Amino acid sequence: MSPRTVFIEAAYLLASILFILGLRSLTIPDRARRGMQLAALGMLVAIVGTLVNHEIVRYEWIIAGLVVGSVIGYPLGVYVPMTAMPQRIAISHMFGAVAATLVGVAEYWHLGNGAEVSRPVMAALGFEVLFGALTITGSFMAFGKLQELLPSRPVTFKGQNLVSVGMFAVAAALFAWLIADPAHPGAFYAMVALGLVFGVSLVLPIGGADMPVVISLLNSYAGLASAATGFAIGNNVLIIAGALDGASGFILSIIMSRAMNRSFANVLFGAFGAAPEASQKTAQGLPVHAITPEDAAIQLAYARLVIVVPGYGMAVAQAQHQVRELAALIEKNGGTVLYAIHPVAGRMPGHMNVLLAEADIPYEKLKEMDEINDEFKNADVALVIGANDVVNPAARTDKGSPIYGMPILNVDEAKQVIVLKRSMNPGFAGIENELFYRENTAMLFGDAKASLAKLVHEIKQA
Amino acid sequence: MSPRTVFIEAAYLLASILFILGLRSLTIPDRARRGMQLAALGMLVAIVGTLVNHEIVRYEWIIAGLVVGSVIGYPLGVYVPMTAMPQRIAISHMFGAVAATLVGVAEYWHLGNGAEVSRPVMAALGFEVLFGALTITGSFMAFGKLQELLPSRPVTFKGQNLVSVGMFAVAAALFAWLIADPAHPGAFYAMVALGLVFGVSLVLPIGGADMPVVISLLNSYAGLASAATGFAIGNNVLIIAGALDGASGFILSIIMSRAMNRSFANVLFGAFGAAPEASQKTAQGLPVHAITPEDAAIQLAYARLVIVVPGYGMAVAQAQHQVRELAALIEKNGGTVLYAIHPVAGRMPGHMNVLLAEADIPYEKLKEMDEINDEFKNADVALVIGANDVVNPAARTDKGSPIYGMPILNVDEAKQVIVLKRSMNPGFAGIENELFYRENTAMLFGDAKASLAKLVHEIKQA
Amino acid sequence: MRIAVPRETSPGERRVALVPDNVARLVKQQHEVRVERGAGVAAGFADAAYEAAGAALADGPAALQGAEVVVRVQRPTEAEADLLPEGALLVALLAPHQSGPLLQRLAARRVSALAMEKVPRTTRAQSMDALSSQATLAGYKAVLVGADALPRILPMMTTAAGTLAPAKAFVIGAGVAGLQAIATARRLGAVVSAFDVRPVVKEQVQSLGASFVEVPQVAAEGTGGYAKELGASEQERVLGAIAAHVKDMDLVVTTAQIPGRPAPRLLTAEMIRSMRPGSVVVDLAAETGGNCELTRAGEAVVEAGVTVLGPLNLPSTVPFHASQMYGRNVTTLLQHLAKDGRLVLDPTDEITGAMLVVHDGQVRV
Amino acid sequence: MRIAVPRETSPGERRVALVPDNVARLVKQQHEVRVERGAGVAAGFADAAYEAAGAALADGPAALQGAEVVVRVQRPTEAEADLLPEGALLVALLAPHQSGPLLQRLAARRVSALAMEKVPRTTRAQSMDALSSQATLAGYKAVLVGADALPRILPMMTTAAGTLAPAKAFVIGAGVAGLQAIATARRLGAVVSAFDVRPVVKEQVQSLGASFVEVPQVAAEGTGGYAKELGASEQERVLGAIAAHVKDMDLVVTTAQIPGRPAPRLLTAEMIRSMRPGSVVVDLAAETGGNCELTRAGEAVVEAGVTVLGPLNLPSTVPFHASQMYGRNVTTLLQHLAKDGRLVLDPTDEITGAMLVVHDGQVRV
Amino acid sequence: MPGLELIEIYVFVLAGFVGFFTITRVPALLHTPLMSATNAISAISLVGSLVMAGADRGALPTILGFIAVTSATINVVGGFIITDRMLKMFKRADRGGARK
Amino acid sequence: MPGLELIEIYVFVLAGFVGFFTITRVPALLHTPLMSATNAISAISLVGSLVMAGADRGALPTILGFIAVTSATINVVGGFIITDRMLKMFKRADRGGARK
């Protein structure tokens, strides 16, 4: 083994290790940033390692590519608003897939348009360009839907299933033929083209709400394309990074579809039959943002000020002890917890007091409405536990409502509102609560006691 | 690639995957058994895969070895009592190491006593026999100490450090020489011998209490020896299984030394300076069994009947809410929790009642002494929370003690007693409590509230 | 508005219609408040505190001079009614169903009157709802009075001198007072059960950690959150269930009421005799005839060792907090009535209309 | 042993020295128990229950005939003492420090006497310790009585009619009664603080969720868990601290005692006047002179709007549980005294010796 | 160019396990940063592109290689920057050593 | 016999990560079974021993191979049996589906 090879392989091994450590660091939020810097370092190491490759003889195109890429990539990283994250990630997948696909195509062309390609390598190249091509167009479609360049609703037409299955069959046949005999450039390029079309037909029928799952899945495909590249050119860091991506994207899309209460298959194939939108809508057609205990937990774990708004639902669930538990955890994490007691919360005067006293929550933390209403705007999270009427903005605005004129708690001024209740059912006054549909409100459905227990559990994990 | 090779490699890949899944299953107690059956299946697959190896031409010795090994191994597995587990594992490491070492030696001999050995292979072989040899004797020493064939106290002599370092240096030098030029059978066999001696000198100076850490570390070495074998003969399943073992043994020994409140380095090297025994002793020289929250938690998580014995310490720690939390968890796991209230527990009549009522523990679960004393023998765990005098057997036996004649709670009849208190300090009556030194009593030191919080945390993990 | 606060004259009444805090709030909104000297003393509010809050002090009848609104806790005697300035507004707990002659008299003097009992039971009017605020205190106090009369303690206690069993408390009628009684008895460590004819109450009872005594097929939810009277067969099932349950109880608090009707009879003499000697019944419905057959308003009756208490006006025994709450109810009402600083009585207003028992020389009950 | 249980005759005394459960236990151990008719009625124990437990019933003086042991709650009058069978043993709360003549009389009749107050405060004797058992109930009841007398409620309440602040309770002397008072006030939702001169008590107070009022350099731990009297400078610091703290309190319960000495004076008239009108002081040390300067035993004194209660014999107001506990204490004592079914009075025994105030014709106080 | 080797499948499978074991422990809140991070890492195809662009194998491979290098670089640069931006939000100034 | 290859180091490192990520999640109670399980798995050196014992490379390798096969087999058989015995203790008959 030449020292150059040893150097390259060592660089690749190091890069692989850094990638793994970097991903691993994401399991601990406090260390995540550090870890991603390690991963970036890994990327640098891999690039440097590659540049000493003896095959590389000219650097001008490389430098040009690196410069142009950086010039485009930097603003994409720095200026894209956080809210545009999903579409940014989607378009980014496209770039990754373009690279993988072009490398595959160039490789095939370079090897005598398949003449010098062995069968195993052909298999790898085939996977590379297939996954790559479908990721290119698929990602672009996803981007278009999220950016609202394309209609975000599922786009379907009659016979779509048949067409899709047909295309898939043809691509598979071409692939099999190429493996048997790689020297069929026509078949190869046709396969690439089919991959591109297939990407479109995969994503178009899926609704905007399910896009995160799709993006994550495309991430997985992009990873598999990289891994296939690795197999094709015998490069381990590509195989490892590709496998990491492939696994992570795949698992993530499963986790996410589960969090949306949809089966993974439903998201993917249900689309062909135009699945219902994932998010609930009310009579007025407003969407409700459901949140998982995990997500709610992290928000609470990192909040500086949490204001708990207990209501009759806390009493029904007898969740007062769990409230105390949760508050203790948040305080242990350095946050502050206050309790906003609305004068008519519950079903008897002082209902909340009795229960919170039972849970030994100090009187000083119980705040009257007038005292706390100005605090909500400083709160990171307003945690509404089984309260409804007492936080219903209709009391301020809707003259027709039975609670019009009642002063309410200004929970909506908090940066984030998390509401624990079992359903979208109304409270005592029997009226809908518009708060639940606001942008900064998330609903954690379920019995308050059980939900709180889950939150406690998750915060401990975080 | 011949189909035979493909079959073998596929078998090895499958075996590797099964091993990983098997180990992984140990993270979930309920699935562990299933998982280990998978691992056993993996072993079978690996063996079958190996047997088709074209190099194998004679099966009689193989069959003989398998039969003899099974005949010896079966009773070792079935009849060894659970209490003898550590020494059994130690001796088992020895067998594993014997296999690895002999394969290494045979390989070296077979390859013209080193003449046909390449440098990289020599490096692998060297690690194999070195780790193997030191594991053989090291495990045997550990076995001897635990089985009390050897003195379990640290055996040290003057200048031990020097001798150890010297031996290590010589072995390293021989190894380096061999890598430079593998064809030196003398050096090779000398190195093996040195490894054997080194194993003895590594374990002899370590005390019996620290043996679990040592055994785990030897597990790691045995794994590394296997991995080295894999490198030497180019066998991936050996590399993977070896790496799994190596990593797991290493981490485990770190975790265990941390659990014993000793630094890892302290266990390993501190031994050279004869470290103090891990367990505390009292004036009377009786040892106290301290327990970690993790271990206590698992006992509680799997208990059918837990009897909580609260005392003044629960009041001081204001731990009543945590008691409720813990009980709720145990009950969720299918266990039953009762509370044994001694008439004079605490510092005022009804002290425990006030606090437990505050935590909303139902009256039906509070049992008077006369009612519950017969239940203790059915309890899996008696959890004594800051109680002392009311569970002090001196009241039954020691006529001189100020509490002689007071009826006490029969906690000692429970299968396991776990006592939560901050220290070995006596309670109100100011007298020592012999209960704390009994065989089936474990002390979980720390403030009761904090300890309970830890238990809750750990049970949730389990 | 010129507001007057006379001293209460009913025997045993220790509350006052406005406390200094309320006065300060009204004065800040440019109202004038005149308080009769000594009006708040029995409740723990000194004259000086009223002055500091911005009220004028006056002696006896002078307090009423020129007042547009006169606020009281209890209804005035007819003699006192004659002292009210003509055209003024009287706000008090008027007991309109029992006060026919008084209301006539007020109408004759063209005095308008708002009955604090008639605040509608809507979420919006809740801060004016004096029945609720006073019932809260009554429920709390009922348990204290009952606990005081019991020959045993409420909580369980395991002691060197044996284990004391917790008392069993039973609350009949889990409205505002009943729920508060449940909460208080639970706080003191009793084992609490409750019964009501309105099915929604079950969840509320359980939300306080008490158990609910079920009677199948009884559901008497009336309007405005109140109960209605039971049919004969329902009544029979209810009595049967109570009889079976009450035998074993140590403390029974009854609060069952039906607006405008005598209190339902839920405890018979026979049931009382079936209880253990030493048990105690506190009947909060004494004023409207009592839920217990043996209740005598304002007295303690002992039958077969069981004490039946029929306390009257329990809120007045915690006059400090009772006045604070009543005063807040009245203040919110006054703020509701004042439009641009002037008193406006709008009979079409949902709240005012419901409360207005005398207006424009007419009795409107 | 032949044991007699006469009816209590002291005014207001509702307890009884043995309850049917205790009788059953003693009878099972082959003792004979004779109970005066009606002895347990005031505490809620009917004659029939005693009979069912195996006691013989007797009228008036006949109950004592032939008794070896006579058990009572309160000491007998001198006339009653003369009815005791010669050579018998009397067990009761004898108040030995105040009962010189009575004890002489007993000695003269060669009646032996055990004072239930003198049970030693050891862990072993704790189940005979009547002072503890009765103090437990007194502490509980003191808070109920105080809460009843307050013009406010104890818990915090956020309601549509405003927020009611929780009452501030202060317990002086955190012994058995004091700790129970703390627990009870906390249960009812008050904000509780406490003070005692024995430093170990701080942790005990906090173990009930209350806060401790610190006074630097005061430590008066006496023997047997009791306190001793304070030095002059200590006393001054204590009074200063109490004066500063008590001003803001709504309910004060005092329980400070020093065995055999008048109760320490811890609340001056001036301090009382510094409190808010409506506040209440419950002085459990009234019997030994009171911790408050204004206390009059058995009466309610009102000074500047502050009520000072000096209730006597609170345990007797919960006679059912009080008798149950006292009876258990007496039963355990009797079991301790009986050797092979026969009464043995051993003055060298740690417990018997400490309690024996009259023996062999000698007063031993 | 080396051919496809069997052992590379081991590498792939093991890396898959590593990915699986890691991802399942990432808390849900970090799922978006995670996606963005794996996205950045998947730009490792840059490694293949570099060789293609620099190996002087003719015009077509070089041009394709150049485009591939550009695309992949966009991914690398943008991906890591944005991941970092997201993760910055989880740093609490006043958090100190409160959490392990 | 193949020589030592660079890629095998990848396999080793990745397997190490897998081991590390797995072991750190095993609850403390299962540490003894874990030790016993890894012990059993480390008997994989049986695979090397089998070749040695059956390849007919001469008397010495065959004898050594035989001893190695025997030793390793003891480990395999005993190890898996005892691990199973230990794990059996964690099965609760009445546990049912109570725990996830």
Ligand SMILES: NC(=O)c1ccc[n+]([C@@H]2O[C@H](COP(=O)([O-])OP(=O)(O)OC[C@H]3O[C@@H](n4cnc5c(N)ncnc54)[C@H](OP(=O)(O)O)[C@@H]3O)[C@@H](O)[C@H]2O)c1
């Ligand atoms: N305080 C008083 O004196 C008094 C007296 C009488 C009436 N009220 C009235 O009661 C209302 C009080 O307002 P509020 O906000 O406290 O209560 P609310 O408006 O009645 O809302 C309570 C909410 O809790 C939810 N809930 C019930 N059980 C739950 C459980 N086990 N877990 C989680 N959520 C649960 C219900 O939604 P889901 O069913 O979807 O879970 C419901 O929407 C006001 O309208 C007030 O006027 C008050």
Ligand SMILES: NC(=O)c1ccc[n+]([C@@H]2O[C@H](COP(=O)([O-])OP(=O)(O)OC[C@H]3O[C@@H](n4cnc5c(N)ncnc54)[C@H](OP(=O)(O)O)[C@@H]3O)[C@@H](O)[C@H]2O)c1
């Ligand atoms: N009930 C009554 O009426 C009454 C009245 C007066 C006296 N007593 C006497 O009090 C005693 C009661 O017995 P007991 O068993 O309840 O209590 P104990 O014998 O006093 O023992 C309490 C134990 O709790 C531990 N502890 C204290 N604070 C703790 C904390 N924060 N966390 C964990 N542990 C803590 C202490 O050990 P560490 O310091 O090592 O943590 C101590 O050994 C009896 O002797 C009884 O006679 C009872």
Ligand SMILES: NC(=O)c1ccc[n+]([C@@H]2O[C@H](COP(=O)([O-])OP(=O)(O)OC[C@H]3O[C@@H](n4cnc5c(N)ncnc54)[C@H](O)[C@@H]3O)[C@@H](O)[C@H]2O)c1
């Ligand atoms: N929405 C609001 O703003 C508001 C305000 C105050 C009260 N309320 C509600 O109104 C309801 C009644 O309030 P209240 O306490 O003043 O009522 P109340 O004093 O008229 O009656 C007390 C209770 O007795 C019950 N009762 C009647 N007949 C009975 C019988 N035969 N047996 C058993 N129980 C019987 C009633 O159901 C009621 O719960 C409560 O549920 C309360 O929550 C609502």
Ligand SMILES: NC(=O)c1ccc[n+]([C@@H]2O[C@H](COP(=O)([O-])OP(=O)(O)OC[C@H]3O[C@@H](n4cnc5c(N)ncnc54)[C@H](O)[C@@H]3O)[C@@H](O)[C@H]2O)c1
């Ligand atoms: N070991 C046992 O078996 C046992 C049994 C019963 C009681 N005890 C203990 O004995 C102690 C005293 O019991 P008690 O309640 O009957 O005592 P007590 O009735 O004699 O006195 C009540 C309290 O008043 C306090 N006090 C005295 N002078 C004071 C002053 N100047 N200022 C403030 N406080 C003052 C005392 O310290 C005591 O805590 C308690 O701590 C109790 O726990 C122990």
